[in-house]
Amino acid sequence: MKKLINDVGAVVDDMIDGLIRSVDGLSRIEGERVIVRRDLEAVRSAGQVALVSGGGSGHEPAHAGYVGAGMLTAAVCGDVFTSPSTDAVLAAIRAVGGPAGVLLIVKSYTGDRLNFGLAAEIARSEGIPVEMVVVADDVSLATGTSNAGRRGIAGTVLVHKVAGAAAAAGLPLDRVAALARRVGDGVGSMGVGLTACTVPAAGRPSFSLADDEIEFGLGIHGEAGVRRDRMQPVGALVSTVAERIFEDRGLLAGDRAVLLVNNLGATPAMEMAIVAGEAARAAEARGLCVERMWTGAFLTALDMAGFSLSALAVDDELLGYLDAPTTASAWPT
Amino acid sequence: MKKLINDVGAVVDDMIDGLIRSVDGLSRIEGERVIVRRDLEAVRSAGQVALVSGGGSGHEPAHAGYVGAGMLTAAVCGDVFTSPSTDAVLAAIRAVGGPAGVLLIVKSYTGDRLNFGLAAEIARSEGIPVEMVVVADDVSLATGTSNAGRRGIAGTVLVHKVAGAAAAAGLPLDRVAALARRVGDGVGSMGVGLTACTVPAAGRPSFSLADDEIEFGLGIHGEAGVRRDRMQPVGALVSTVAERIFEDRGLLAGDRAVLLVNNLGATPAMEMAIVAGEAARAAEARGLCVERMWTGAFLTALDMAGFSLSALAVDDELLGYLDAPTTASAWPT
Numbered sequence: 033m034k035k036l037i038n039d040v041g042a043v044v045d046d047m048i049d050g051l052i053r054s055v056d057g058l059s060r061i062e063g064e065r066v067i068v069r070r071d072l073e074a075v076r077s078a079g080q081v082a083l084v085s086g087g088g089s090g091h092e093p094a095h096a097g098y099v100g101a102g103m104l105t106a107a108v109c110g111d112v113f114t115s116p117s118t119d120a121v122l123a124a125i126r127a128v129g130g131p132a133g134v135l136l137i138v139k140s141y142t143g144d145r146l147n148f149g150l151a152a153e154i155a156r157s158e159g160i161p162v163e164m165v166v167v168a169d170d171v172s173l174a175t176g177t178s179n180a181g182r183r184g185i186a187g188t189v190l191v192h193k194v195a196g197a198a199a200a201a202g203l204p205l206d207r208v209a210a211l212a213r214r215v216g217d218g219v220g221s222m223g224v225g226l227t228a229c230t231v232p233a234a235g236r237p238s239f240s241l242a243d244d245e246i247e248f249g250l251g252i253h254g255e256a257g258v259r260r261d262r263m264q265p266v267g268a269l270v271s272t273v274a275e276r277i278f279e280d281r282g283l284l285a286g287d288r289a290v291l292l293v294n295n296l297g298a299t300p301a302m303e304m305a306i307v308a309g310e311a312a313r314a315a316e317a318r319g320l321c322v323e324r325m326w327t328g329a330f331l332t333a334l335d336m337a338g339f340s341l342s343a344l345a346v347d348d349e350l351l352g353y354l355d356a357p358t359t360a361s362a363w364p365t
Numbered sequence: 366m367k368k369l370i371n372d373v374g375a376v377v378d379d380m381i382d383g384l385i386r387s388v389d390g391l392s393r394i395e396g397e398r399v400i401v402r403r404d405l406e407a408v409r410s411a412g413q414v415a416l417v418s419g420g421g422s423g424h425e426p427a428h429a430g431y432v433g434a435g436m437l438t439a440a441v442c443g444d445v446f447t448s449p450s451t452d453a454v455l456a457a458i459r460a461v462g463g464p465a466g467v468l469l470i471v472k473s474y475t476g477d478r479l480n481f482g483l484a485a486e487i488a489r490s491e492g493i494p495v496e497m498v499v500v501a502d503d504v505s506l507a508t509g510t511s512n513a514g515r516r517g518i519a520g521t522v523l524v525h526k527v528a529g530a531a532a533a534a535g536l537p538l539d540r541v542a543a544l545a546r547r548v549g550d551g552v553g554s555m556g557v558g559l560t561a562c563t564v565p566a567a568g569r570p571s572f573s574l575a576d577d578e579i580e581f582g583l584g585i586h587g588e589a590g591v592r593r594d595r596m597q598p599v600g601a602l603v604s605t606v607a608e609r610i611f612e613d614r615g616l617l618a619g620d621r622a623v624l625l626v627n628n629l630g631a632t633p634a635m636e637m638a639i640v641a642g643e644a645a646r647a648a649e650a651r652g653l654c655v656e657r658m659w660t661g662a663f664l665t666a667l668d669m670a671g672f673s674l675s676a677l678a679v680d681d682e683l684l685g686y687l688d689a690p691t692t693a694s695a696w697p698t
Contacts, residue, residue, distance in 0.1 A: 034559045034576060036599040036636040036672065038643075047635050050642030054626070054660045092634035226367045243367060266369040293387070298631040300668045301425035302380050303369040309383025310371075327387045335633045337668075339369065365698045 033235045035335070040232040044089045044109055051096055055361040058099055065109040065116065066124045067096040075105055075128070081199040081208045082106070082128035085137040085192060086121065087144050088113040090231070091252060094189065094331040097362025103196035104137075104360070112231050112334070113253045115143030121151035125160060133161030133205035137191050137212060139184025140168035163209040167191050167216040169342065171280040172223070172249025172258050185252055186294040186331040187219035187342040190354070193363065197356035211353070215344060220281035222273045223296060223340035225250040225257060229333045248272070252296070252333040266303070267310045270341065274314035277343045285319025290354060292342040293325065297332035299339060304328070307339045315343070323351055326364050366568045368668070373565040377422045377442055384429055388694040391432055398442040398449065399457045400429040408438055408461070414532040414541045415439070415461035418470040418525060419454065420477050421446040423564070424585060427522065427664040430695025436529035437470075437693070445564055445667070446586045448476030454484035458493060466494030466538035470524050470545060472517025473501035496542040500524050500549040502675065504613040505556070505582025505591045518585050519627040519664040520552035520675040523687070526696060530689035544686070548677060553614035555606045556629060556673035558583040558590060562666045581605070585629070585666040599636070600643045603674065607647035610676045618652025623687060625675040626658065630665035632672060637661070640672045648676070656684055659697050 037043050044065060051067070052058050059070045066086075069075065075082055085095040086108030095107040106124040110116035125134050134155070138148045145166060152162040169187030195212040203211070225247040228237035231254060238254030241247065246269070247257030283289055293308045308327040315322045323346055331340075346354070358365075370376050377398060384400070385391050392403045399419075402408065408415055418428040419441030428440040439457040443449035458467050467488065471481045478499060485495040502520030528545040536544070558580040561570035564587060571587030574580065579602070580590030616622055626641045641660040648655045656679055664673075679687070691698075 034579075034596055034670075036559070036602070036632060036640050038598040038600050038639070043635065043639065046642055047638040050638035050640065050645075050660075053645040054638065054641040054658055090635060092638060097634075226369070246367075263367055265371040267371050269369070297633040298668075298670070299369060300630040301430075301662050301665055302376065302423060302667065305380040305383035305387065305425060306371070306376065307369050307383065308387040309379055312383075312386040325387055327383075329634050332634055334635065335631075335670075337367070337631070361697070364694065 033230050035232060037232060043232050044111060047089065047092065048109060057359060061123055061127050064120055064123045066106055066120060066127065067099050068106040068127055069099055072128060076130040079132050080202060081132045081205050082134045083137060083196055083199055084108065084124045084128060084134055086116055087139050088115060090334045091331050093329060093362030098189065098192045098360045100358055100360035102200045102356055102358030102360065103192050103363060112233065115141065115147050118147045118150045121148050122154055125151060125155040125162060129155060129160040135195060135205060135208050135212060136162060136164040137188065137195060138164060138166050139188050140166050140182060161205055163205055165191065165209055165212040165216055169219045169221040171220040171277050183251055185221045185223065186292060186340045187221040189330045190219050190292060190342065190344055191215045194350060194353040196358060197353035218281065219342055219344040220277040221340050221342035222277055223250050223338060224248055224269050224273060225296060225336055225338035227337040229254045229297065229336035231334065252331065254333065266306055270307055270310035271314045273341050274311060277341060278318050281343060283318065283320060283343060283345055288321045288323050288346050289315065290323050290344050290346050291315060291325040292330060293327040294331060294340045294342065295329040296336040296338040296340060298335045298337045304339065311341055324354060328364055330362065366563050368565060370565060376565050377444060380422065380425065381442060390692060394456055394460050397453055397456045399439055399453060399460065400432050401439040401460055402432055405461060409463040412465050413535060414465045414538050415463065415467045416470060416529055416532055417441065417457045417461060417467055419449055420472050421448060423667045424664050426662060426695030431522065431525045431693045433691055433693030435533045435689055435691030435693065436525050436696060445566065448474065448480050451480045451483045454481050455487055458484060458488040458495060462488060462493040468528060468538060468541050468545060469495060469497040470521065470528065471497060471499050472521050473499045473515060494538055496538055498524065498542055498545040498549055502552045502554040504553040504610050516584055518554045518556065519625055519673045520554040522663045523552050523625060523675065523677055524548045527683060527686040529691060530686035533689065551614065552675055552677040553610040554673050554675035555610055556583050556671060557581055557602050557606060558629060558669055558671035560670040562587045562630060562669035564667065585664065587666065599639055603640060603643035604647045606674050607644060610674060611651050614676060616651065616653060616676060616678055621654045621656050621679050622648065623656055623677050623679050624648060624658040625663060626660040627664060627673045627675065628662040629669040629671040629673060631668045631670040637672065644674055657687060661697055663695065
C-alpha cells in the first residue's frame, strides 16, 4: 500500500483538516467529525431548512465538499467506509437545526439508516423538526423499478443539489423533503471498476482483478460487483451501463435527462473526458435530450479506478434547482 | 494496461469530443485539435488580447480545461506527450488573432518552444501581433535562481489565470505578456510520484517503482524523477518539496504567497485533501502568509499517482487577477 497519508488512524482527521484549510467558508464542530457552513447563523436567521448528509469517509469529495450555500449545511464524516455514530449525526443536527427544521439525506446502507434514523428520532424528541430521505440509486443490484435493497451511490449528489437549492429558495421542510425524494426515486446509477480499492487500515485491496478483468455494478466500499467481465472498449462499457440505467429508470426517447459522470477515485482526467463523450453518445442513441452533463469526481471509493454513471429525468423545475448557484467546492460551476 | 479508452490511436480525439460535450462554451476548430471559446467573436470585438496555450495531451484538464472567459482563448492539443505541430498552433493563432494580438503561453520543452515559436514567427509575418512566454517552473532540475534548462509544469496554470484576467480586463499585449512573464518567473513547482504513468500507445509504465519507493522531482511525461527515495509519511514528503520550492524561489517569512496543490492524475480525493493540509502547514512553518490555496487536478501526467506543489509570491495586483471570475471549467471557483 502506497498512500499519501501520515498514519492509517489519522486519515479522516487529516482529510478534514486539509479540506478546511483548502476551502473557504467551512468550519469543523469542535470535537466532532462534522463540517458545517461557517455562515451557519445566516441559514438560521433566514429561516431556511438545514440539510445534513454524511456517511463513511473515503468517498471524497462526498459529502463535505458539498457543504456550502445552496447545498448542504453540514456533513458528518465517519471512519473510512464506516457509518458515523448516532452521536455525531445528532451533534450535526443540533448545530444546524432551527425552527425551519432539518432534512437528513442518507445513502441506503444499514449503518447509515440506523444511525441517522436514531439521531432523527432523538432530535425530534428535543423539538427539532427532522425529515429523512434515503437514497438507493444503484440499479445494478435488483431488477424492476423497486429500489428496495439497493445501495446509495453517486446519484445522491443530485439529491444534495436539488434539495439544497430548494432550501436556499426558502421552501418549507415538507416540500424540500418531497423534492429530495423525487430526485432520489428518479435517479439511477451504476458503476464499473477497473481495480479494487485499498482501505488504509486494511493495507491491501479488497479483491483482485486481472489485467483484462473489470467489475460491473460494484459498490463504493470495495465490495466486488455483481458481474465480472473482460475489459472492453470504453464505448461498450458505457453503453452497457447506460442502457441498464435507462431501462431501469424508464427513460425513453424524447425524455429530458441530466447525466452525472463520476470518477470512482483514481481515473485520470483524460479517461473521464472520454467516458463523458461515450455517455453523451449512449444517451443520444436512446433518444434522450441531455439537458446537462457533469463530469468529475463526485462520490468516490478511495483509490478505485473506474467510473459510475447516473441519469435523472428532469423537468423545468428540477433543472432550475440543478442550475441554481452554490458555493459548495465540489459542485462544478 | 487497463484504460477507459476505445483505441490507443483515438484517445486525443475522443478526449476532445468528450470535453466539448461536457463543457458548455467550447468549440473545436474544424479539422484541427484546437479548442476555442465558442464566443470567440466577443473577444475580438471587445479588442481583447487572445491567449493560446497547449502542448502534448495527457495533462488534462490542461490546457483545454482552461479555455473560457478570463483564461485561455484557445488550447492546442498534441498527441499524448507530443508537441502539437506548427500548423496546429498557427491555426489557433489565426482563429483567435485580432488587432489586439495573441499571447502564447508555452511550457518549456524543446518541441513546444520550437513549434509555438515558429508559428509565432509566421503569424507575425502575416501581421498578427504575437508575444510568447515560456514557463519553466520545475525547481527540481537545477539549483540557483535561474530557470535555464527547467521544465514547465503545473505552475503554468497560474500564468494562464493571471494573463487571462489581465486580457479580459482589456490590458494591451505588452502588459499582458509582462504579467505572464512575472508569474512564470515567480512560480516554483515540484512533484512527487508514487507510480509511473502509462502512455496508451506504449501500453506499459515508463518506469517501475517498488511498493516502498517514490520519485522526487519527476516530470509530467513519464520520465523518472531526479531522486528515488523510500516512501515516507505525507507530511515529510510535502515538507521536503515545499522547502525546496520556497528556498529556490526566495520565499521568506512574512511573504504573501498562493499555493497550487496538484493531483498528478490518479491520486484519490481523500489523499489530495491530506496533501493540501500538509502544504498549508509547511507554508506556515516557513512563516508565509498563504493568501489562497487551490487543490485538485490542474496539470496531470495521465495515470500517475502523486502530487505537485506550486508556490507563487503575490501582491494585491496578482491576487486581483487570480481572484477575477472565469468561466474555464477546470479553474476552481
